[in-house]
Amino acid sequence: MTQTRPAPPIAASQWFNTDEPVTLDALRGRVVVMEAFQMLCPGCVGHGLPQAGRVFETFSRDDVIVLGLHCVFEHQDAQTPVSLEAFLHEYRIGFPVGVDEAGGDGPLPRTMRNYAMQGTPTLILIDRKGHRRAQHFGLVPDLRLGAEIMALIREVSS
Amino acid sequence: MTQTRPAPPIAASQWFNTDEPVTLDALRGRVVVMEAFQMLCPGCVGHGLPQAGRVFETFSRDDVIVLGLHCVFEHQDAQTPVSLEAFLHEYRIGFPVGVDEAGGDGPLPRTMRNYAMQGTPTLILIDRKGHRRAQHFGLVPDLRLGAEIMALIREVSS
Amino acid sequence: MTQTRPAPPIAASQWFNTDEPVTLDALRGRVVVMEAFQMLCPGCVGHGLPQAGRVFETFSRDDVIVLGLHCVFEHQDAQTPVSLEAFLHEYRIGFPVGVDEAGGDGPLPRTMRNYAMQGTPTLILIDRKGHRRAQHFGLVPDLRLGAEIMALIREVSS
Amino acid sequence: MTQTRPAPPIAASQWFNTDEPVTLDALRGRVVVMEAFQMLCPGCVGHGLPQAGRVFETFSRDDVIVLGLHCVFEHQDAQTPVSLEAFLHEYRIGFPVGVDEAGGDGPLPRTMRNYAMQGTPTLILIDRKGHRRAQHFGLVPDLRLGAEIMALIREVSS
Numbered sequence: 001m002t003q004t005r006p007a008p009p010i011a012a013s014q015w016f017n018t019d020e021p022v023t024l025d026a027l028r029g030r031v032v033v034m035e036a037f038q039m040l041c042p043g044c045v046g047h048g049l050p051q052a053g054r055v056f057e058t059f060s061r062d063d064v065i066v067l068g069l070h071c072v073f074e075h076q077d078a079q080t081p082v083s084l085e086a087f088l089h090e091y092r093i094g095f096p097v098g099v100d101e102a103g104g105d106g107p108l109p110r111t112m113r114n115y116a117m118q119g120t121p122t123l124i125l126i127d128r129k130g131h132r133r134a135q136h137f138g139l140v141p142d143l144r145l146g147a148e149i150m151a152l153i154r155e156v157s158s
Numbered sequence: 159m160t161q162t163r164p165a166p167p168i169a170a171s172q173w174f175n176t177d178e179p180v181t182l183d184a185l186r187g188r189v190v191v192m193e194a195f196q197m198l199c200p201g202c203v204g205h206g207l208p209q210a211g212r213v214f215e216t217f218s219r220d221d222v223i224v225l226g227l228h229c230v231f232e233h234q235d236a237q238t239p240v241s242l243e244a245f246l247h248e249y250r251i252g253f254p255v256g257v258d259e260a261g262g263d264g265p266l267p268r269t270m271r272n273y274a275m276q277g278t279p280t281l282i283l284i285d286r287k288g289h290r291r292a293q294h295f296g297l298v299p300d301l302r303l304g305a306e307i308m309a310l311i312r313e314v315s316s
Numbered sequence: 317m318t319q320t321r322p323a324p325p326i327a328a329s330q331w332f333n334t335d336e337p338v339t340l341d342a343l344r345g346r347v348v349v350m351e352a353f354q355m356l357c358p359g360c361v362g363h364g365l366p367q368a369g370r371v372f373e374t375f376s377r378d379d380v381i382v383l384g385l386h387c388v389f390e391h392q393d394a395q396t397p398v399s400l401e402a403f404l405h406e407y408r409i410g411f412p413v414g415v416d417e418a419g420g421d422g423p424l425p426r427t428m429r430n431y432a433m434q435g436t437p438t439l440i441l442i443d444r445k446g447h448r449r450a451q452h453f454g455l456v457p458d459l460r461l462g463a464e465i466m467a468l469i470r471e472v473s474s
Numbered sequence: 475m476t477q478t479r480p481a482p483p484i485a486a487s488q489w490f491n492t493d494e495p496v497t498l499d500a501l502r503g504r505v506v507v508m509e510a511f512q513m514l515c516p517g518c519v520g521h522g523l524p525q526a527g528r529v530f531e532t533f534s535r536d537d538v539i540v541l542g543l544h545c546v547f548e549h550q551d552a553q554t555p556v557s558l559e560a561f562l563h564e565y566r567i568g569f570p571v572g573v574d575e576a577g578g579d580g581p582l583p584r585t586m587r588n589y590a591m592q593g594t595p596t597l598i599l600i601d602r603k604g605h606r607r608a609q610h611f612g613l614v615p616d617l618r619l620g621a622e623i624m625a626l627i628r629e630v631s632s
Binding site for chain 2: 040041042045046074075077078079080082083085086087089090091
Binding site: 361407 | 514515520552553556561
């Protein structure tokens with residue numbers, strides 16, 4: 001996935017685990033690993049989020065920023081921000097998590113639509129220049145993900 | 159755990175996956191495996207509920223009835239029946255699940271208090287006569303649980 | 317599997333983890349769980365033997381005896397008793413293990429042939445009367461195995 | 475681990491899964507991942523070798539060469555080349571495996587001694603210039619290993 005334009009911005013109505021809203025622009029210069037999930041999606045709970053947590057623990061925050069994005073496209077009444085907050089507490093998720101903004105046509109929230117995600121979990125890699133470089137729907141093995149992240153870390157940022 | 163009195167009744171405000179409310183009295187004659195859980199409890203999602211699902215698939219329903227009981231004692235706003243319903247759908251939980259009735263003093267719902275449960279997950283075994291015979295807080299290995307259930311199956315019911 | 321005759325005797329050329337050769341006759345009155353394996357069989361190392369170890373730790377030895385049987389039907393030069401002894405040490409296998417006796421026509425050792433085993437791992441259950449009651453080739457879930465063992469424990473022995 | 479000298483050569487008495495003996499000199503220009511193991515070491519069988527297999531499947535052989543090295547320092551009679559050959563077949567190990575050469579003082583084979591390994595499994599990373607860059611005794615998480623390998627891949631070789 002070679003890109004000449006920056007990744008679409010994150011449209012979040014609310015953030016957890018951070019004092020200020022997160023923007024990709026402000027993260028320019030670092031690699032961003034974004035885990036798009038739903039709190040009631042078994043593949044997200046069993047695989048995607050634990051993997052994002054391992055990325056968060058493994059790499060230096062000078063190089064890699066891990067973000068969660070709660071992309072609710074079904075069960076909107078069940079997966080509210082109130083429920084999400086309890087979920088993040090119980091699952092000990094420490095990285096910033098945004099709530100993808102509802103709106104527009106259809107059930108897909110804005111960021112999910114702008115990234116053309118197929119579902120959850122989706123893991124997105126953004127390079128130091130702010131370009132989207134990979135978007136994995138479903139499982140990615142840790143070995144491959146570690147390699148992909150390091151390949152982006154080793155790129156010159158400017 | 160030897161009992162001379164029937165197990166406390168289940169106080170449920172609502173049931174899922176069943177057309178009628180479930181009562182222990184109506185299940186007399188069969189072994190009951192009751193999984194007390196919270197939908198945002200990682201040990202319940204990762205271990206307790208999958209194990210209850212294996213019990214549900216392994217034993218004949220002529221012998222063993224599996225029940226879930228949603229015992230919310232924290233994050234009450236996050237773990238509402240609306241959220242629970244979506245959770246049961248996404249996790250493909252097919253056995254009947256009751257919502258333990260809030261009420262009385264303190265945060266513990268009624269059945270949880272009447273059984274003196276210490277938390278979730280708690281797995282409770284009730285014999286064919288309706289007597290509580292085991293109450294496991296936390297993990298029980300499958301091998302031991304299979305043996306405990308079969309020991310109750312083999313008891314004469316009257 | 318209903319049997320009216322005792323299970324075939326174990327034909328072992330050698331035993332480990334026991335001072336005396338084991339015979340099924342001497343174990344009459346107890347349930348016997350026999351794990352037939354080969355030390356270089358991945359399914360035995362990854363599943364069958366760890367499960368036999370869990371059975372050994374879970375049940376009282378007054379009720380259940382766990383035996384291993386090394387049924388070498390391939391790679392005979394590689395899976396010698398010298399190699400087996402080191403294997404049992406490294407994998408911390410504490411229950412008695414017999415070496416199924418080579419001999420007769422073809423590569424199958426005697427006990428394996430007498431039990432008509434299809435391969436390894438095979439788990440065999442023998443009841444208190446000495447009758448073979450189950451023979452599982454491949455994986456058996458722990459929950460089901462726990463139930464099967466308890467069903468035999470609860471049978472009267474005479 | 476910064477090195478100015480090439481990694482010690484591999485002293486192997488025998489090779490499997492390759493027509494010719496492997497030398498580090500001949501692999502100069504590529505990253506080498508060397509898994510030192512013993513066939514009866516549970517940590518090697520359960521973790522180290524499966525991980526080496528994943529490395530073998532994940533990276534291009536233009537970039538990364540995976541080698542096994544059978545470093546027998548105990549149970550020498552049990553872990554002979556005859557047994558090793560059957561082990562490699564049964565566990566479907568497809569990358570080249572050398573037998574570390576016995577000799578000299580004490581039980582440690584030569585390569586193991588020259589690398590000052592502490593035991594098995596040990597995973598060694600050698601860069602494109604032939605310098606040893608990492609030596610992990612015990613478990614390395616896949617995520618971290620993937621990153622370490624990619625960091626070496628991205629280095630210029632000359």
